[in-house]
Amino acid sequence: MSAPLPVITPELLLRAYEIGLFPMAEDADDPSIYWIEPERRGIIPLEAFHVPVRLARTVRAQRFRIEVDRDFDAVIEGCASAAGAKRQRTWINARIRRLYRELFEEGHCHTVEAYQDETLVGGLYGVSLGAAFFGESMFSRTRDASKVALVHLVARLRRGGYRLLDTQFVTPHLATFGAIELSRPAYLQRLKHATSGMPAESAWTNHEELTGAQVLSLVESAAPA
DSSP: OOOOOOOOOHHHHHHHHHTTOEEEOSSTTOOOOEEEOOSEEEEOOGGGOOOOHHHHHHHHHTOSEEEESSOHHHHHHHHHHHHHHHHSSOSOOHHHHHHHHHHHHTTSEEEEEEEETTEEEEEEEEEEETTEEEEEEEEESSTTHHHHHHHHHHHHHHHHTOOEEEEESOOHHHHTTTOEEEEHHHHHHHHHHHHTOOOOTHHHHOOOOOOHHHHHHHHHSSOOO
């Protein structure tokens, strides 16, 4: 008889984020969850976020309608499907879907979604804890959809007084936005400062859609206090 799987609750998951861990699975069919603690941790400094020129034009043109927290299940399904298309498998298994849905219902997980008409064409989701936001995954079904969602995310984080945008790792794609690597001690110091903060409640409760010009003004303005 196999041993029962350890119980991972939303509360335990938040505690893991607070000390620098995050969960992953081998693939969608493996019910196991592994705790990851990289030696080098990726972040995007909110005060140094970079929007490439062509993408800035797309944001300003408002090709997509951006919403937050409208359809969590569709976003995580999109992320799982996109990961599978690129790597032949996805690390988003059933337990991870359940746990993050529970975090979403508790207000600790958020989505930023890009629509064309009523069709979801891209987005991202992540975990909010104190003034830290941990980006989990993103997907795009049309050019620039997830990138525009990321720019809108940073605008909300800047407006809400967040101190940290965690990306887990640095990829060439994220490096174009200013992502950098930190050593584990440097990351943990920044993490402690961020999780002890208290962002503005309006960061997520205010569902007002910002114009492209407002978004670019927020992400390109002087560093937050």
